[in-house]
Amino acid sequence: MTQSEFEAIAIQLRTVAHGVARQILSSADDAEDAAGDVMLRLWTLHAQLKDDDHALKLATVISQRLSIDIIRKQKKRISIFADAGEGLAQKAGQESNPSERMELEEDERWLVRQMEKLPPRELQVLKMRKMEHRSNKEIARLLGIGEASVKVMLSNARKKLFNDIKMRNRQ
Numbered sequence: 057m058t059q060s061e062f063e064a065i066a067i068q069l070r071t072v073a074h075g076v077a078r079q080i081l082s083s084a085d086d087a088e089d090a091a092g093d094v095m096l097r098l099w100t101l102h103a104q105l106k107d108d109d110h111a112l113k114l115a116t117v118i119s120q121r122l123s124i125d126i127i128r129k130q131k132k133r134i135s136i137f138a139d140a141g142e143g144l145a146q147k148a149g150q151e152s153n154p155s156e157r158m159e160l161e162e163d164e165r166w167l168v169r170q171m172e173k174l175p176p177r178e179l180q181v182l183k184m185r186k187m188e189h190r191s192n193k194e195i196a197r198l199l200g201i202g203e204a205s206v207k208v209m210l211s212n213a214r215k216k217l218f219n220d221i222k223m224r225n226r227q
Contacts, residue, residue: 062105065108069095073090077090093118174213178213182210
């Protein structure tokens with residue numbers, strides 16, 4: 057895609073990116089930030105974009121992932137599994153009052169329960185990626201599956217957990 061083609065579709069790309077971010081994020085300011093980041097990333101990739109449709113799909117995916125990253129950064133780190141060492145409530149320690157610590161403990165227990173509902177293979181891949189900090193290529197090699205399969209399993213696991221979190225926050 058040339059610079060002029062990118063400029064012609066830029067407003068539409070930003071609108072799509074903002075709309076996706078707004079559905080995921082609770083803050084309009086955060087959605088604006090995400091849309092701006094999406095545009096920067098798309099600009100760096102504009103020469104590799106095939107057509108308008110490709111650019112719009114990529115804007116949607118990038119916006120979703122950046123929005124999820126923003127949510128993650130806003131919340132304190134939650135230990136993914138109870139046996140992974142200090143939990144979130146322990147890390148909060150003296151920095152929070154007892155009711156906040158209790159809420160953090162409940163959030164952590166809820167997340168662990170949701171993760172236990174994942175299919176075993178998705179849970180295994182997620183553990184290897186997040187707990188053991190292994191690359192997709194290394195996970196694929198260790199499990200004897202394709203790298204694309206690892207990406208799909210990670211994506212599915214993350215999507216399920218993200219949807220669970222969205223549903224919980226709506227209640």
